[in-house]
Amino acid sequence: MEEGSIKGKKAEIHFKNTESRRFVELMEKCADKLGTKSTVEFFGKLGREMGMREYNALIGLCIGKARNCSNEEDSMVHIKKAYGLFASMREKGLQIEEQSYGPLLMYMIDMKLTQEFQMFSEFFKDENPESSSRIGYYEMLLWIRVGNEDKIRELFDSVGVADTLDSYKFAESYLLAFCESDRKEELLRLLEVMDIWKVSSPKYIKSVFQSLGRLQLEALTEKIILQLKTAGFGEEDLSFYIYEYTTCVPNLAVEDVVSKFINLHQKLGISPSIASYKKVIMHCCSCCKIHAALDIVDHICKSGLDVPFRCFHPILHACEQYGELDMVHPVYSMMQQHNLTPKGDAFESMISLFVKMKDFEGAYNLLAHAKGMNEMPTTSMYNIIMAGYFREQNNYGARMVLKQMEDADIKPDSKTFSYLIANCKCEEDIVKYCDEMLYSGIEFTKYVYMSLINAYAKFGNFEMAKQVVLDKEIPVKYINEIKSVLVSALSSNGQVNDALCVSEEIKQAGFNLEPKAVISLIEHIRAEGELDRLLQLLGELKDSNSWFDGCSRVILYCIQYNLSSSAIELLKQLKEKDKSSTYIVIDQIFSQIWETTPTNVKIGLELLQAVKEELELHPSRTSLDFLLSTCVKAKDSQLAWFVWAEYEAAGLSYNVLTFVRMYQALLASRDLEAANKMLKQIPKEDPHVRCLIQSCKTAYCY
Structure with missing residues (x-):
């Protein structure tokens, strides 16, 4: 097939998938307003046939609403609607498969709805008799969940010695349920009557080894591995199962996991596969044990295996994710030791780590190493170094990157110019860089347009910043994102009214403001009497991280203008979404109360009472420290x-700083007798404490 045909086919598949996804989203919105039955009828009249994907989405919607109900009676309303959808599927001749009935049965298991479960499971078996053994898995999970030992024993006994195809299928389903529930006795008995190598699904075998790990049954694990080896299982599969066992053993340090993984392979005469090595590396990285991950790579290299460079990807990602930037040095050393040359994304990740450590010399050395290994550096690699210099406000270093690119015959791209424009020292430089791009035929990407907006706003030329979004060359798919950047640039530079006007234009055009722009508006609307507008903006934030950020800012606005009741209501909403994060915001509130002049202790005490009585939370030491300082x-x-x-x-116990703060409060209010009594309770061994006490006396007594 020609390349053009392949691309055309991929585009067609992508279009169909996108169209189907949008239809499902539209259908879900309709179902939320009209109900599932009316939605099915409505789309039927439009001539749009409902397929498996659409039915599954509506069934999932019903289950989600049932889970959110506070009582069983309300939840059953939604379950009945789900039943109506299953009946509609039957009428249309659609086969009811596990992806349709599985989520409903799991809901009933979670809610311990035994009667409803039995009724629905019989319905599904009647509609699809081949699903009986698979439904047996859910049935066993149900009886395990409700603790009905008689039913568990009855189902277990029904498979006997699993000597027929039918009984074997049921035995497999029960095996999976026992593994997931770590039912040791039943699991061991079932493994005695089953030939593990005959189990039809690798998923089931994987679950067996995970359960054996959690139950710490190493001798049995070794026995089953040898059985599978004798039955002709490949070493890659066996290595994978050893990985699943070792990583599921509880309370095992990462270094011990690695040791057990290697030792089991040696003991059983199996060569570890690169795929399972990579999984162990990822396990180490997820636990922030980057040294252990590097030791594995070293072990692979010394074993004489070809090390695919993708083994380094999770290590480099972990270095950045956990802030272990300096670990790039041993990573780089190991590559040099074993004559490995980084490729593509890994190369860029390493340069980025050097730059974030402000080790620009190391980043340049890496580029030189690449040239020596016939790996040509790319524009993107130089861009990373340039961006790093600009972050350090080292404009000379950033512009020297251009000279380095010129010497290496590497052409700048739109990202290069977006960095240069964003960090211009005057408007003339903006024009100069735009002319260079036009002369070189470099495309004006969305990043360039965003940089232009921010650069003009930085110089106070807001009219030119607004003109940027009027450029007819901007692709339609980027216009909303670019206009949102304009909103942020205007609001952060004091042009809040203009920012609100652009925001209104975006909404009237049928688009939504980007979350960063909404946050910027919330941050910079600081005039009194704007609470309703801020709450409206907060309602536009849909993802949880943005909403949390926006909510905390609105709460601080409420504190600024003594709107304690509104702050408390927002804290209640915050607590429902994320209890642990609520403590962070409460600490910020008391910090702001302490910083605010004139001092308002009254609102602090109101919030303290609300935290305890309405939010039912214990105030943190940080909050009380700020309040005492207030x-x-x-x-x-x-x-x-x-x-x-x-x-x-x-x-919370009283510490030295608590005593000193209380001593300050008593001195400041001229209650000298109580202050002297408090002074006697303060431990004075530490010279810093003695210095603090002297400072208090100087400030409030002398």
Whole structure:
């Protein structure tokens, strides 16, 4: 097939998948408003036939709503709607497969709905008799979940010695249920009557080894591995099963996992596969044990195996993810030791790590190493170094990158110019770089347009920033994103009203403002009386991370203008979504109360009471420390004693700094007698503490 035909076929598949996904999304929205039955009828009238994907999406919607119900009666309303969808599938002649019935049966297992489960499972078996053995898996899970030992024994006994094809299929399903539930006794008995090499699905065998690991049955694991080896299983599969066993053994340090993985292979006479080695490397990296991952790579190299460079990808990713940037040095050393040359993305990742450590010499050395190994550096690699220099505000270093590119005959691209434009020192430079791009025929990408907007806004030329989005060359698919950058640039440079006007234009055009732009508006709308607008903007944030960020900013706005009741309501919403993050925001609130002038202890105490009584949370030490410091600023010893008592109520012991803060509060309010008593309780062995005490006396007494 010609290349053009292949590309055309891929584009056609992509279009069909996108169209189908959009149809499902539209259908779900309709179902949310009209109900599932009306939705099916509505799309039927439009001539759009419902297929398996659409039915499964609607069934999933019903199950999701059932899970969100607070009582069983309401949830059953949605389950009945799901039943209606299954009945509709039957009428249309669609086969009801596991992807359709599985989520519903799992919901009933989770809710321990035994009667409903039996009714639906019989319906599914009638509609698809071949699914009986697979439904047996869900049935066993149900009885395990509700603890019905008689039913478990009855189903187990029904498979006997698993000597027929039918009984073997049921035995496999029960085996999976026992593995996932770690039912040791039944698992061992079933393995005695089953030939493990005859199990039809690798997924089932994988689950067996995972359960053996959790149950720490090493001798049995070795026995089964040898059985599979005798039955003709390939070494790659056996190596994979050893990996699954070792990584599931509880309370095993990562280094011990690696040791056990290697030792089991040696003991059983099996060569570890590169695929399973890579999985162990990823396991080490997920536990932030980068040294252990490197040791495995070293072991592979010394074993004489060809090391695919993809083994380094999870290591480099972990270095960046966990902030272990300096680990790029031993990674690079190992590559040099074993004559390995990084490729593509890995090369860029290493350069990025050197740059983030501000080791620009190391980044350039890596480029020189690539040239020596006949690996040509790319524009993208130089761009990473340039961006790093600009982050350090080293404009000379950034512009020297251009000279290095010229010497290496590497042409700059649109990303290069986007960095240069974003860091221009004057408007004339913006024009100069745009002219260079036009002369060189370099495409103006969305990044260039975004850089132009931010650069003009930085110089206060807001009219030119607005003109950028009017360029007719901007592809339609990027216009909303670029206009959102304009909103952020205007709002962050004090042009909030103009930013709101552009935001309204975006909405009227039927688009949504990008989350970063919404956050920027929330951050920079600081005039009094704007709470309703801020709440409206908050409602536009759909993903949880952006909503959390926006919500915390609106709460701080409420604190700024003494809107305690609104702040508390938002904290309640925040707690429902993410309890642990709520503590972070509460700490920020008390920090802001302490920083605010004039000091407002009253709102601090209101929020403290709300945290305890309405949110049912214990205030953190950080929150109480800020509140006690606020009492110092307010020179209010009465409220300070109230906060002092809250430490004990929250189960927090008094430390040296707590004593010193309380001492400050008593001195500031001129309660000298109580201050002297508090002074006697402060441990004075540390010279820094003595210095603090002297500073307090100087500030409040002398």
